[in-house]
Amino acid sequence: MNNTNILSTIPDIHFPSSVNELGDLNAFESNRTLIAGGTLLQVHWETGNPIPSQLTSLELLEGLRHIKTTEKGLEIGALSTLATCEKDPLLKEHASILVEACKHIASPSVRNRGTIGGNICSGKGDSIPALLSLKADLKYYNGTTFETIPLQLWLDSPNLNLKYVLTHIILPIRSSNENRISFFRKIGRREAFTAALVTVAIHCCFDGKVFKELNLCIGGGDHSAHRLKLSESFIKNKLREQKDVQELYDLIYNEVETYSDAFATADYRKRVTSNIVLAFLADNLKKKG
Ligand SMILES: Cc1cc2nc3c(=O)[nH]c(=O)nc-3n(C[C@H](O)[C@H](O)[C@H](O)COP(=O)(O)OP(=O)(O)OC[C@H]3O[C@@H](n4cnc5c(N)ncnc54)[C@H](O)[C@@H]3O)c2cc1C
Structure with missing residues (x-):
């Protein structure tokens, strides 16, 4: 490949710092690809899929890396890495099956970069059956508003993850007496x-x-x-x-x-x-x- 060809494969990357900026950047248009940790996309590109010309990195989005309890349940920011999920005390207490799933994904170096949101949005991630068993909900930003839907509905609607940015995963908190x-x-x-x-x-x-x-x-x-x-x-x-x-x-x-x-x-x-x-x-x- 000559230098001109190499340069032509370098995508134009945006780094919005808030979800509201995503709409302004037309992040939802079909010619833009969202990227979080990039571990799966990198594999796609290395195996011959074309590198998109427009990337929107979610990496700098604020407020999507926490794991905390809210009145709606246990809230996991979609940019939390698999390594964070693997070690988080709240997940260990309330969602040990998700912790177990994360431990079995890839290698430690991939888990340090790969996100739980990317794992779900890949559509095939090993975290999905664990989250399904916990009856998780997914919270999305669609460019104007946030929506929360059951993971099962998301799985039944394959076009949803092409249009929306996954921001949070919400797990019901069950009584510890059960x-x-x-x-x-x-x-x-x-x-x-x-x-x-x-x-x-x-x-x-x-x-x-x-x-x-x-x-x-x-x-x-x-x-x-x-x-x-x-x-x-x-x-x-x-x-x-x-x-x-x-x-x-x-x-x-x-x-x-x-x-x-x-x-x-x-x-x-x-x-x-x-x-x-x-x-x-x-x-x-x-x-x-
Ligand atoms: C060596 C290796 C081994 C692996 N082994 C496993 C394994 O055992 N099990 C497994 O499940 N996976 C495995 N993976 C795949 C991958 O690492 C994980 O699925 C990881 O969690 C993906 O997260 P990411 O942040 O890197 O996603 P990215 O690569 O950034 O994105 C993946 C997809 O999700 C979309 N996306 C990402 N975040 C969002 C969001 N917030 N909203 C909307 N769309 C989004 C992207 O557009 C892209 O289509 C492996 C990967 C590698 C390189």
């Missing part, structure tokens, strides 16, 4: 620093021996994260005896929306997910007697 269990398992081709074949996140609450709340979620890799609602309902309302276990296995297997690629078949991903959920239930229902 009997809650969280479980996160990322299955990869090796123990660490690897893309997920499938990620399973489970958050549940017991009332005595009965499930009061049960959220079974899968994601990771190229999955669009989703809840396994039929399986949740079966576990809560029908799972009574050993003979029901095979029916549940088949239900989970059929409900997992997955894919085959060079590393694993869809059948493998479905079997792994079914086995992980059944093992989780066996462990925890046994403890409940």
Whole structure:
């Protein structure tokens, strides 16, 4: 590549310092790309995707790096790095499943730069099933106003993250007296620093021996994260005896929306997910007697 070509790939970058400036900078126009930590975008560019001519860096936006409790719940600024989330005492107390998810994303150096907002807006991040299991809400700025929507709705509306800037993630704060269990398992081709074949996140609450709340979620890799609602309902309302276990296995297997690629078949991903959920239930229902 000669010097002229190199210069022609250097994008024009804006660094707004407040969300209000984003609208003035036309950050929402289709020819501008938002960039936070840049860890994922960099991979895209290194693998041959064109570098956009116009970038809007979110890096200097004020007020998007805190993690604090508000009257609406636990509020996480979208620019909080994955490393910050991994160590934050409030998240450890109220959202340990998210802490666990962040620990399993990439390497420490990537987690020091990569943001939780970028992980969500990638649409495929490993934090998404954990956040879905916690019933997170997302707060967006659309150029004129802020909107808050359930993460599930955002996942069902793929065009939303092209138009909006994610500013905060809001998690409900549950009573500390409740009997809650969280479980996160990322299955990869090796123990660490690897893309997920499938990620399973489970958050549940017991009332005595009965499930009061049960959220079974899968994601990771190229999955669009989703809840396994039929399986949740079966576990809560029908799972009574050993003979029901095979029916549940088949239900989970059929409900997992997955894919085959060079590393694993869809059948493998479905079997792994079914086995992980059944093992989780066996462990925890046994403890409940
Ligand atoms: C070596 C390596 C390993 C990785 N391993 C994993 C892994 O195991 N699991 C995993 O989940 N990810 C992994 N990633 C992907 C990536 O690092 C994470 O998803 C990270 O959290 C992305 O955050 P970022 O701030 O760097 O996003 P960026 O790269 O800046 O942006 C990612 C996307 O989100 C958009 N975006 C960012 N912030 C916002 C916002 N606030 N509002 C609207 N749009 C926004 C950008 O426009 C872009 O489309 C890996 C990356 C690398 C380089």
